[in-house]
Amino acid sequence: MVAAALLTFAPSIATSSAGPDDKLRDTQRHLRRLERDIGRHTRRARSLTQRIDALNRAVTDAQIALNALDADVARIGSLVRSSRARLEGLRAEIAVIKEVAREQAVLLYKAGRVDTLETVLDSSSLIEFNDRIQMLGVAAQKNTGALVRYGRLRLVVEVENRRLFSRQEELTAARRAQRRVLAERNALRARLARELRRLRTRLGHERAREGRLERSSEQLRAEIIAAQARYSAEALGTSARGFIWPLNGPVTSPFGPRWGSMHTGIDIDGYTGQPVVAAKAGTVIYAGAGMSGYGNTVVVDHGGGIATLYAHLSGYEATSGPVDQGDVVGYVGCTGNCYGDHLHFEVVVGGRPADPLDYLP
Numbered sequence: 001m002v003a004a005a006l007l008t009f010a011p012s013i014a015t016s017s018a019g020p021d022d023k024l025r026d027t028q029r030h031l032r033r034l035e036r037d038i039g040r041h042t043r044r045a046r047s048l049t050q051r052i053d054a055l056n057r058a059v060t061d062a063q064i065a066l067n068a069l070d071a072d073v074a075r076i077g078s079l080v081r082s083s084r085a086r087l088e089g090l091r092a093e094i095a096v097i098k099e100v101a102r103e104q105a106v107l108l109y110k111a112g113r114v115d116t117l118e119t120v121l122d123s124s125s126l127i128e129f130n131d132r133i134q135m136l137g138v139a140a141q142k143n144t145g146a147l148v149r150y151g152r153l154r155l156v157v158e159v160e161n162r163r164l165f166s167r168q169e170e171l172t173a174a175r176r177a178q179r180r181v182l183a184e185r186n187a188l189r190a191r192l193a194r195e196l197r198r199l200r201t202r203l204g205h206e207r208a209r210e211g212r213l214e215r216s217s218e219q220l221r222a223e224i225i226a227a228q229a230r231y232s233a234e235a236l237g238t239s240a241r242g243f244i245w246p247l248n249g250p251v252t253s254p255f256g257p258r259w260g261s262m263h264t265g266i267d268i269d270g271y272t273g274q275p276v277v278a279a280k281a282g283t284v285i286y287a288g289a290g291m292s293g294y295g296n297t298v299v300v301d302h303g304g305g306i307a308t309l310y311a312h313l314s315g316y317e318a319t320s321g322p323v324d325q326g327d328v329v330g331y332v333g334c335t336g337n338c339y340g341d342h343l344h345f346e347v348v349v350g351g352r353p354a355d356p357l358d359y360l361p
Contacts (some may be wrong), residue, residue: 011242022086037206042355052195066185076171083164090157107182117251229275230326237361243279245311245360247332255355264353265309265346272334278323279308279345279360287319287330294344295336297331305351311344312336341359 032080130195231246246268253267270276278300285307286299300323316334324330333339347356 023242066181072174087160094153110194123308226328239361241359243359245275246279265344266356268343274332275328276330277326278329281325283322284318284320307348309346312338334357
């Protein structure tokens with residue numbers, strides 16, 4: 001009977017599951033299209049990642065340049081401060097000898113030594129000044145020492161002023177460059193942040209869309225598996241008492257005495273994860289692993305003192321409440337006292353086990 005029913009099983013499944021199959025194929029087409037899109041976007045993302053890497057390198061280069069400019073600004077600023085301090089010292093020294101130098105200049109003027117006075121006061125550089133002093137021998141004259149010192153200090157002040165001005169210009173240029181590089185670095189960082197946001201948003205949308213389609217595909221697969229289980233059982237027919245087979249498979253161990261004890265149900269061959277359906281509409285009154293030796297078990301009450309038991313399950317689908325005939329209640333497994341994947345199926349009438357083959361088609 002089981003073999004004959006199996007021969008009629010294939011066309012029954014093909015006709016009955018066309019709707020779910022079409023939905024699954026449509027979802028899988030969407031999923032494949034999305035996978036192609038994700039591949040394309042992933043390639044774009046790699047290109048974007050390369051651009052991000054280039055931006056990171058540019059930011060790093062800008063930071064290095066900025067660090068060098070910071071060091072330059074600090075060094076030049078230190079030189080400017082040193083020049084200012086030196087100038088202050090020179091001005092203080094000039095202030096000390098200024099009156100004595102003025103008196104010596106007046107004496108030279110009164111003595112008619114205008115050429116000597118001009119030599120001291122009109123030289124354009126320290127070299128020229130020293131050459132003139134040496135040539136005229138003015139430095140050897142005691143009454144011109146302060147004036148000579150004054151003239152030399154005045155020229156040194158001019159040199160230091162020019163140096164200070166040059167350093168200030170250099171400092172200004174370095175600070176301009178510093179601001180420019182800082183602005184460039186900040187712009188690069190902002191661009192990098194925008195690129196990263198774009199990348200994360202793009203990948204996030206695609207991954208979310210892929211997840212939704214995959215969940216839909218998994219749900220449809222589960223629906224098809226459940227429908228196939230129902231159709232597989234219904235293909236074997238319905239008994240006069242209104243029962244269908246809970247699993248389409250050969251009986252490997254019948255009801256009755258076995259190994260010195262009573263085998264209170266039948267064992268139906270199957271594989272782990274294969275859906276097990278309710279043999280008749282009823283209410284799930286037990287789902288658990290508390291029955292000794294039965295492993296994961298579901299019990300369905302069909303009224304009139306009749307219940308069915310499904311044991312050694314790998315998992316549950318129904319744990320309480322009403323179920324229709326053909327609804328998946330669990331999945332074949334090998335829990336409890338078990339020597340291979342199968343379904344142990346019992347029919348209990350008035351609290352006593354009955355031969356399930358008397359109730360099945």
